[in-house]
Every structure is written in structure tokens, then in C-alpha cells.
Amino acid sequence: MRWRCRDRVFEIGDRALVMGVLNVTPDSFSDGGRYFEPEAAIARGHQLRDEGADLIDLGAESTRPGSQPVPAAEQWRRLEPVLAALADDPRAILSVDTASAEVAELAIARGAHAVNDVTALGDPRMAAVVAAAGAGLVLMHMRGTPADMQRDPGYEDAAREIAEWLAVRRRQAVSAGIGDDCIALDPGIGFGKALEHNLELLARLEPLAALGRPVLVGVSRKSFIGRILDDAAVEDRLEGGLSAAAIAVFQGAAIVRTHDVAVTRRAVAVARAIHLRRRES
Numbered sequence: 436m437r438w439r440c441r442d443r444v445f446e447i448g449d450r451a452l453v454m455g456v457l458n459v460t461p462d463s464f465s466d467g468g469r470y471f472e473p474e475a476a477i478a479r480g481h482q483l484r485d486e487g488a489d490l491i492d493l494g495a496e497s498t499r500p501g502s503q504p505v506p507a508a509e510q511w512r513r514l515e516p517v518l519a520a521l522a523d524d525p526r527a528i529l530s531v532d533t534a535s536a537e538v539a540e541l542a543i544a545r546g547a548h549a550v551n552d553v554t555a556l557g558d559p560r561m562a563a564v565v566a567a568a569g570a571g572l573v574l575m576h577m578r579g580t581p582a583d584m585q586r587d588p589g590y591e592d593a594a595r596e597i598a599e600w601l602a603v604r605r606r607q608a609v610s611a612g613i614g615d616d617c618i619a620l621d622p623g624i625g626f627g628k629a630l631e632h633n634l635e636l637l638a639r640l641e642p643l644a645a646l647g648r649p650v651l652v653g654v655s656r657k658s659f660i661g662r663i664l665d666d667a668a669v670e671d672r673l674e675g676g677l678s679a680a681a682i683a684v685f686q687g688a689a690i691v692r693t694h695d696v697a698v699t700r701r702a703v704a705v706a707r708a709i710h711l712r713r714r715e716s
Contacts, residue, residue: 436689438649439616440548440571443528445489447649447689449711451703454530454551454692455488456655459513463497465656465669465694473516480521486696490549493518493542494532498553498626500585500658507537514542522546530571536560543568553577553626555604562611573619573651574604578627585627593632597622598642605648619690621651625659633659637682644687652683653692655699673698681706685713 436447445452459476461468470476476493483491495513496505510533521527522545530549531542536558539550543564549571556562556574565572576597578588590596601620609615622636622643637654644650654660660675661667667675673695680691680699684706693699 436647436649437616438571438619438690439569439614440490440528440530441543441569443548445649449707451684451688451707452489452649452690453487453696453700453703454490454492454651454653454690455483455486455696456653456692456694457483457491457493457517458497459493459495459517460497462502463494463499471513473520476517477520480517480527481524483696484521484524484527487700488696489690490528490530491521492530492532492551492692493521493547494551495538496533496535498532498581500581500625502581507535510535510538511541514538515545518542518545518547530573534558534561536564539570540564543570549573551575551621553581553623555601556608556611562608562613565608565617566612566614569614569617571617571619572608572613573621574601574608575621575626575651576601576623581626585629588627588629588632590628590632593628593635594622594639594642597636598646601643602646605646615648619649619651620646621653621692624652624654625657628659630659630662633657637679637686640683640686640688649689650683650687651690651692652680652688654679654683655693655695677702685710 438445495510532551534554551573684703
């Protein structure tokens with residue numbers, strides 16, 4: 436299996452890929468404001484690359500629970516200087532975390548290789564933008580919007596229902612001209628899910644992995660980890676996040692999205708080795 440992101444192709448083999456998070460926002464739940472200024476964001480991007488990030492995922496719109504949309508023009512104002520600086524580094528492979536086709540088109544023109552779309556083609560123009568560029572695409576499941584997604588979410592069988600929903604979105608993407616080898620699938624941990632749904636998804640990634648596309652999981656610093664760890668603050672969730680990331684990879688995830696690249700790489704390397712050994716036996 437491979438994941439194609441324009442002229443970069445990831446072979447999904449012995450090693451899980453690590454996507455480093457770079458929030459160019461004033462209000463993200465994990466590090467809001469820390470990298471809002473371009474100089475700080477550019478320095479952080481280089482740091483993520485040096486720590487071994489396979490991709491750097493730049494986002495200019497917080498999607499924390501209760502957050503409101505950010506206009507495309509403002510997203511681009513935040514992103515453009517950071518993307519311009521990082522795109523000049525041939526070692527950096529860049530993803531843009533946006534649900535806006537306008538922002539995605541601008542970012543791709545400036546050097547982004549992939550689009551991480553939390554609405555899974557909610558913008559009617561997004562598929563055409565991605566298809567025209569041959570860009571990588573992450574399709575993520577979210578019930579509702581960030582503003583209302585955590586208002587009493589309910590599922591009968593979260594793992595099965597989410598896999599089926601993403602299978603439909605994948606078919607829609609391919610029908611719109613996006614290469615199947617460009618698509619990765621994300622169950623959207625924490626996006627319209629209660630604690631029990633997040634735990635079920637991590638315990639039962641098989642229905643999603645069985646679709647045959649790389650599965651991306653993002654658990655880094657999320658609130659469900661804090662709940663398990665006696666309401667731990669964001670800065671005290673590292674070990675829990677590493678545990679959840681390793682379990683996701685053991686269950687078949689091929690890509691992990693994280694704020695803490697270096698330590699996550701080491702944790703998921705062990706989990707991937709055990710996962711592959713289990714498949715062989």
C-alpha cells in the first residue's frame with residue numbers, strides 16, 4: 436500500500452508515518468497562540484522536520500469543541516508566510532489542515548502536498564482542487580461541526596458505522612477524479628464522539644483498516660486522555676497519548692498525527708514491529 440501526495444509517495448511498510456501538528460492559531464486547545472506569529476511557527480516547523488516528521492500539518496483554524504469557523508482570507512493570512520518559508524525546504528512534506536477549498540487551492544499552489552479535510556469534502560469544490568493537483572487527501576469522520584459535535588453524540592456500533600461512512604466518502608472522492616492511492620482515512624477521534632466511542636474506535640480499527648487505505652489516527656493531547664487520567668491538564672497527557680498512538684498502530688493505523696514527534700516516532704516504531712509480527716504469525 437502507498438499514499439501519493441503529488442510528487443511524494445509514501446510506501447506503507449515497516450514503519451508508521453508520523454504527521455507533526457503545527458497550529459498557526461490563537462485558540463487551539465493544545466498550544467493556542469504559541470506558534471501564532473510567523474517566526475515562531477516557522478521555527479517550530481523546522482523543529483518538527485528535524486525530529487523526524489514525515490509530514491508537517493499546518494492549520495490556521497481551530498477545530499476544538501465549540502470553535503467557530505475562520506474565514507478563508509484569514510486562514511490564508513495566517514498560513515501564507517509560514518507555508519512559503521517551509522515550502523522552500525526540499526526535505527519538508529507539507530499538509531494543510533483546512534475544510535476550505537479556497538485555502539487548499541492557495542496552499543497547494545504554494546507547495547503543499549496534501550490536504551487534511553476534517554469535513555471529508557464538505558466544501559463542494561474541494562474534490563476538484565485535490566484532483567487537479569494529484570494531492571494527498573485525508574478524509575476524516577466528524578458528526579456535526581466543531582461548534583456542536585460534542586452535544587450528546589450517539590452510535591449503535593461506532594467502529595462499523597464510521598468505517599461505512601468513510602467508505603462512502605472515499606467512493607465519492609474517487610468518482611470526482613481523486614486517485615484512490617491519494618486517499619487516507621481518519622476515524623476522527625474526539626470529533627463527535629464520547630469517551631466510550633473513542634475507546635471503541637481505538638480497540639476496533641479493523642473495519643476501517645480493512646478498507647485497504649492508510650488509516651490516520653490523531654490522539655495527541657486530546658481530552659479523552661485527560662478524562663482517563665483523572666482530568667489531567669493538556670501538558671500532562673503525553674504518556675497517555677503515546678500509549679493510545681502505539682495501540683492505534685498495533686491495531687493497524689499507518690499514520691499518527693501528533694504534537695510530539697520525536698517520542699511518538701519511537702513509541703510507534705515498536706508498536707508497528709509487533710503489529711507486523713502478529714500479521715506474519
